[in-house]
Amino acid sequence: MSTRLTFLGHATFEIETAGKRLLLDPFLDDNPQAKIRAADVQPDVVLLTHGHFDHVGDCVAIAKRTGALVVANADICTWLERHGVENTHAMNIGGAHRFDFGTVKMTLAHHSSMLPDGAYGGNPSGFLLTLEDGVVYFAGDTGLFSDMTLIGEAGIDVAVLPIGDNFTMGPDDALQAVKLLQPGRVVPNHYNTWPPIEVDVQAWTEQVRAETAAEPIVTLPGESVTL
Ligand code: NI
Numbered sequence: 001m002s003t004r005l006t007f008l009g010h011a012t013f014e015i016e017t018a019g020k021r022l023l024l025d026p027f028l029d030d031n032p033q034a035k036i037r038a039a040d041v042q043p044d045v046v047l048l049t050h051g052h053f054d055h056v057g058d059c060v061a062i063a064k065r066t067g068a069l070v071v072a073n074a075d076i077c078t079w080l081e082r083h084g085v086e087n088t089h090a091m092n093i094g095g096a097h098r099f100d101f102g103t104v105k106m107t108l109a110h111h112s113s114m115l116p117d118g119a120y121g122g123n124p125s126g127f128l129l130t131l132e133d134g135v136v137y138f139a140g141d142t143g144l145f146s147d148m149t150l151i152g153e154a155g156i157d158v159a160v161l162p163i164g165d166n167f168t169m170g171p172d173d174a175l176q177a178v179k180l181l182q183p184g185r186v187v188p189n190h191y192n193t194w195p196p197i198e199v200d201v202q203a204w205t206e207q208v209r210a211e212t213a214a215e216p217i218v219t220l221p222g223e224s225v226t227l
């Protein structure tokens with residue numbers, strides 16, 4: 001079976017690959033875009049890009065219920081352990097680790113990362129995932145940075161980029177990010193969840209088509225991209 005990436009709303013994605021289910025930045029119960037609840041997911045692995053509520057939201061509950069391995073930066077892993085999550089794998093920026101489902105590299109993100117209770121969440125990150133059917137890059141919440149050129153050298157099949165502006169890159173900088181990363185396809189996220197991050201996604205996809213070789217794919221919650 002090929003690798004499948006499913007958008008669950010805002011910045012939450014599920015990946016099915018190598019017989020495993022990965023859940024990225026689980027934020028479902030309080031997510032205005034989500035069609036499913038935290039109780040509905042059954043991940044083997046949870047990956048967290050940073051500590052903000054719209055990314056870690058349901059992680060503790062899901063990890064405790066399922067026993068899923070949580071991959072996050074070392075500071076968030078310490079916090080998770082204090083909240084009763086025992087199965088964690090700590091990483092930090094620039095490091096890669098080979099798991100049974102593929103290789104995870106933790107990448108730079110320009111953002112912040114305080115946890116919902118005010119605890120220190122370390123540095124925010126993105127993830128470069130080398131999976132059996134291709135390479136997926138999750139930028140995480142970030143501004144534009146020129147080192148995206150280096151990340152793109154991995155040969156990205158699908159890039160997941162924030163476009164909502166205000167807290168992350170907006171449409172113009174996300175377009176520039178596509179030019180630096182040169183992915184085959186690009187999936188926008190982190191937009192239209194709340195008023196401060198409302199953007200015209202159709203206008204953005206037209207610009208991506210006109211100015212880059214990447215194929216933009218707008219996914220509604222529940223829709224998938226197959227690698
Ligand atoms: Ni954030």
Ligand code: MN
Pocket residue numbers: 011052054055141167190
């Ligand atoms: Mn966010």
